[in-house]
Every structure is written in structure tokens, then in C-alpha cells.
Amino acid sequence: MDxxxxxxxxxxxxxxxxxxxxxxxxxxxxxxxGNTAMQSVMPSIGTRLxxxxxxxxxxxxxxxxxWMVMAPYWARxxxxxxxxxxxxxxxxxFTASFxxxxxxxxxxxxxxxxxxxxxxxxxxxxxxxxxxxxxxPPAVQAYVASRTSRAERTQALSLIAxxxxxxxxxGPALAPFLILxxxxxxxxxxxxxxxxxxxxxxxxxxxxxxxxxxxxxxEVMAAPFSASSNPRRVVxxxxxxxxxxxxxxxxxxxxxxxxxxxxxxxxxxxxxLLGGHAQAMLLGIIGFLxxxxxxxxxxxxxxxxxxxxxxxxxxxxxxxxxxxxxPMLHLGPRAATIWGxxxxxxxxxxxxxxxxxxTLAVGFAVASLGFGLYRPGFTAGASLAVSRAEQGQxxxxxxxxxxxxxxxxxxxxxxIYNHWERVAFGLIAALMLATLLVAWRATQSDSELLRGxxxx
Numbered sequence: 001m002d003x004x005x006x007x008x009x010x011x012x013x014x015x016x017x018x019x020x021x022x023x024x025x026x027x028x029x030x031x032x033x034g035n036t037a038m039q040s041v042m043p044s045i046g047t048r049l050x051x052x053x054x055x056x057x058x059x060x061x062x063x064x065x066x067w068m069v070m071a072p073y074w075a076r077x078x079x080x081x082x083x084x085x086x087x088x089x090x091x092x093x094f095t096a097s098f099x100x101x102x103x104x105x106x107x108x109x110x111x112x113x114x115x116x117x118x119x120x121x122x123x124x125x126x127x128x129x130x131x132x133x134x135x136x137p138p139a140v141q142a143y144v145a146s147r148t149s150r151a152e153r154t155q156a157l158s159l160i161a162x163x164x165x166x167x168x169x170x171g172p173a174l175a176p177f178l179i180l181x182x183x184x185x186x187x188x189x190x191x192x193x194x195x196x197x198x199x200x201x202x203x204x205x206x207x208x209x210x211x212x213x214x215x216x217x218x219e220v221m222a223a224p225f226s227a228s229s230n231p232r233r234v235v236x237x238x239x240x241x242x243x244x245x246x247x248x249x250x251x252x253x254x255x256x257x258x259x260x261x262x263x264x265x266x267x268x269x270x271x272x273l274l275g276g277h278a279q280a281m282l283l284g285i286i287g288f289l290x291x292x293x294x295x296x297x298x299x300x301x302x303x304x305x306x307x308x309x310x311x312x313x314x315x316x317x318x319x320x321x322x323x324x325x326x327p328m329l330h331l332g333p334r335a336a337t338i339w340g341x342x343x344x345x346x347x348x349x350x351x352x353x354x355x356x357x358x359t360l361a362v363g364f365a366v367a368s369l370g371f372g373l374y375r376p377g378f379t380a381g382a383s384l385a386v387s388r389a390e391q392g393q394x395x396x397x398x399x400x401x402x403x404x405x406x407x408x409x410x411x412x413x414x415x416i417y418n419h420w421e422r423v424a425f426g427l428i429a430a431l432m433l434a435t436l437l438v439a440w441r442a443t444q445s446d447s448e449l450l451r452g453x454x455x456x
Contacts, residue, residue: 021156023207024140025163026199027087031094031136032167033174034192036315038101040172040308041185043287047300048185049108049115053288053418057411059123063097066130067403074135075142075396083143084207090136091200093128095193100125102189109184134403138395145383145391157383161376162322168315172308185304265394267442268382269401271435275341275378276405278431279371282348284410285417285424286310286364293355310361314368321372331373332446333381337439340373345432352425374435384449 046056078086104125108118144156171192180187287307290296296303326336343366350363379398386394417424 036171063130093132318372336377343370
């Protein structure tokens, strides 16, 4: 009797519905817009408070430390408790942080307490963003990665990354208009806290629940968090859809715990750490550099507009990369990473020699165009290097790498810039060159990544 031949079904192309993608986009958008709005006003606020540039940058570091520590934890929680719940926690953390930061700085500028107290309270308020706001990005990334096929994943993650780009356009663009006479430079903090509340409500009402649903197969499931609880991993598939409407994605083995030293991820994480530090250092000094090159230190209130303009132009260039170049040129992760960092290096050179607003804006735009290619390239490379079942863990590790770049790099760059400007630019250039070298020599080719990870 003839044995039936096994048929190999092609991997289905799976995309997220547009309404869900829009909600995920908004979650990331409000975070990015709020943070870049803050970046556009903080140099002026620090100058008005008579706080040295270094201490303003250092106030962000505690939040970055918490981000690096907590992002993998929240990513693992999202594997077991659902992505939507972690996104909600992230938005709540963002809202609390921005509202408290606004109140703290308002009191400092109003003379209710001294500069040191204001700075310490600001750092404490930022801790809510690092500790709880870090729950949202890895959950969003894992939600997208686990619900799209390999062929669609780079573009889907690029679209999500572009929400950061759009946010960095809107944040500094809106910040000057949000400065109310009665409140002053801290007004954007309260405005973006209110916007985050609106997005949180939309998320709770419109995104379908993806909490783990366990079929009764003879086991008695204990209550979550009890001594005998037996949590299971969420099976990531397009939730709310029937098997007849959406093809089941191929099942993969239960993953082991991912480590930073995993050989599949090592090169990509090195690229992310080196390039992330270069980007964080440039972002750390650009606002203070503009105040110095344009002679605006005596009138810090006048600095918010040009700083916002340069950040907005840079963000628009990032969007051009992520919405235009990557889809149009069909760039894979490795190609996007290499070409992006090369462009960033060129843009850094223009910023280093620029003496007027136009030159500095063009240089920062070119550097941002490069980072707009590099960032989704590195993120997609790390995602494609591991199995589908490991996406939550990979997203957490990537988020931790991104956070690690902002622990010491911005404050360190500002300190070096204030003492030895050329050394600061030389160090950033060296990090970019190192990123290029590792990406060129150590990362997998794009064709190898698209074939999938070795699960043996």
C-alpha cells in the first residue's frame, strides 16, 4: 500500500490588521514625541535653573539604568501575561513620569526649593519612565514580530520604528506651541501626559485581549501568582481570528532562556550597543552645541525654537529612511545597518564643523537619516536571528541594549564636550567606525537571515 506523501506547505504571509497596527503605532508615537519634546526644552530649563549641562544629562541616567534592568523583565512578563497588559503598564509609567517631572520643574523654576532638590526630584520622577515605561516597547515589538511572517517582519518592525521617527518630528515641532505663558517651559510635560492618557484609553477599548487562554485538558489551573500556579507561555498567533481565516504559523520548540552571549545574537547586540552609544552621545550634545554655536546661552528661552527645529528636521530624515528608503530599496537588516552607519558618520562630520543653523541642521539630518536605517536594521537582524517562540525574550534584550546606551553616554558626551569638544566628536566617530566593522565582518547575511534560524 502506498504511503501518503508528506506535503510541505509554504509559510503563509501574515500581516496585522491596520486598526491594530495603528494602535501599536500610537503607543510608540506618544512615547517618542514626549521624550523629544522634553529634549527640546530641557537645555533651556537647565540654563534657567543655572544647572551645569552635565548634571542635566546625568539626571536621565537613572531612568536609563532602570530601563536596561526592567525591559527584559517586562518582556518575559508579556510572554506569559499578554502584550496588551504590558503596553498599558508602559503608558501608565510614562504618564506618571511626565506629570511628576512637570510638577517638579515647575516648583524649581518658581523658587519653591533649590536647584539640587529640583534636580534630584526630577531624576526620581524620571524613574517611573525607566521602571514602568520600559514595559511598552518590547511588548509592542514582540506583538508585531510574533504576528507577522518572516517576509513581512522587517517592514513591519520598520513601520513600528518609524513611529519613533514621527514622534521625534511631532515632539519638538509641537513643544514651542505647547509652552503656555502661565506655566512656561514645562507646559509640554503636562500636555504629553494628557495625550498618553487618551492613548491608554484607546488601547484598553480597541486592542483585543491577548491574555493567555488555556484550554481545559484535564489539568486544574491554579490562580496566577499562587504557590502552585503553573503559568504557560502565550502562543503567539493573530489573536481574535479563527484557524479558517488565518493560517497557523509553524510551531517551533519551546525556547530556552536567551542570554546576551547567545552566538546568534552576539554580533547584533554588539552593533546595537556601539551604534546606540554613538547615537546617544550625539543626541546628548546637540542641544547644548546649538546654544553655544548660535550664541544663545544668555537668552535660553530663545533656544527652544532652534533646538526643536533641528531635532524636527533630523526626525523627518529618520522618517524618510524608514518610510521611504527601506521599503523602496528592499534593504535587509545587514545592508540597512551598514549603509545607515556610514551615512551617520558623514553627517557627524558636517555637525562637527558647522557654525550656523543651516549647516548644523543639514549635518544632523544626514546623521539622522543614517540612524533611521541603522536602528530598524539592527532590530530586525536580532529578531530574525532567533526563533518565533523567542521573540519576546529577543525584544527584551534589544530594549535593554537600547536603554544601556543612554545610561552614561549622553552625560559623558556632554562632560567631554564641555572640556574637549574635538575629543567628543572623535569618540563618537570611533564608535561609528567600530559599528561598521562589526556589522561588516560578524553579522549574518540578509539571505541567511531570511532562511530562518538554526533550531537544531
